[in-house]
Amino acid sequence: MGQTTTAFRLTTAAMLIAALMLTLSGCGKRQIPTSQDPARRPSVAAPAPGKAGPVPKGTFKPYTIAGKRYYPLSSSDGYVQTGIASWYGDDFHGKKTANGETYDMYAMTCAHKVLPMNTYVRITNRNNGKVVTLRVNDRGPFVGSRIVDLSHAGAQALGVIGPGTAPVRLEAVGVAGRQAPSIAKAVADGSYFVQVGSFTQPENAKRLLATLKQSGYSGSRMKRALISGQSYWRVQAGVFRGMDHANKVHAALKHKYPASFLIAD
Template sequence: MSRRQRPGYTRRGLTVVLGLLLLWVGLAGCSSKYIPGIGSPSSPSGTPPSPKGKGGTYKPYTVLGQTYYPLGSAEGYSETGVASWYGPDFHGKKTANGEWYDMYQMTAAHRILPMNTRLLVRNLENGRTAEVRVNDRGPFVNNRVIDLSYAAADMLGVVGPGTARVYLQTIPGERIQYVGPFYVQYGAFVVQENARRLRDKLVARGFPGTRITMGELGGTTYWRVQIGAFSSLPEAEANRLRLSKESPDCFVIAD
């Protein structure tokens, strides 16, 4: 995880306590992918919604004695280097372009790329890829090239090790097309037996493909109950909407 500073911001030495909401939502897991914008894990209570970005600034800025000159265009840009990630300490705080940082969205910080640039990031150590949008500045430590949101780092397999060598390039046209099978994560539990009870109830209700997967966060094991499998994203989203009436924080993942 990156120890970083933003223009105009300094990190406070806060102890982050994961609330009950995170216990319920859990993580999509290393073998699964978040589907950005499709019922992604909600922000903690009290976090204001993200306003429209201000488009960022192209003016030079100075951090830790180093002056950076943002590019006027991202066309044809590519770069190889070390990626890190940032999460709870900045969740709900403003990014460099005026948005509220949401660690569950597919965003990233870059020192010089224009705000709202879309990037395809490939983890050179495991081959995973993710699409992110630049909405912040950084990282400003150890010659790292990009600071990923928690969701992006999780998709790329960077959360555990904290850093990874990546290749990034701008995306001029089509968005990434996610392939299934798809699941709706209904809930997550610390006690495995509670997850089993919920799975059995969902199977009895007509969801025979409901499964339990294991994940870890901060040294704690979570048992995630996921309904599926669905062959298409629209089918998974339709079921998520149906289930959200009883489980508001459920979200779609792709295996």
């Protein structure tokens, strides 16, 4: 009886040790992906205006598209990115977005691969200087190295509808709800110009620039841009502080220059 009890205890102990080793082995092999891994996080620049607020639960869960793993960020603080923007419209209009909303191509929204849902981003078209603020409500784009997919309305505001893509600068400026004041502050404190003309001959641009300065727009400027090997001289009236002031000046200038548009400095 004593030998039987001892054998039973040894057998039980061996089984417990084996189970413990199996458990430890399983934990050792499990890998929990995290957006804090510096090799997986996109580069960021200096902090943007304001701090990110709360976002919907579950939006940081990693996901895989076409064999590539993406790790959504838990915060949009300081996020700045440059790259190519594209846009999406009719094919997705009325379908569900990644955060559960119904995609409206006429709303001011966009898709981003890793920014928290409901992050507001300030996007500047680096070709023409046009700027717009959009809200992230979808994931993408997953084509090449593009960094953001604009809604039809966003693309129209940035002048991307025709070309289809454009080089942009993207800056996170807050999160829906809590961060509306920070977005308003970023816009209010900005510097703006009104582009009134673009010429291939610098002499024409200089004449228009002189006219603007004589009309009281002392901060007006002429900027050279190189597009597809062709030089363009852009004439911009300015400089105007805050979006409200800039919009008023633009409204006045538009009577004389119908094709003019507002740009951020």
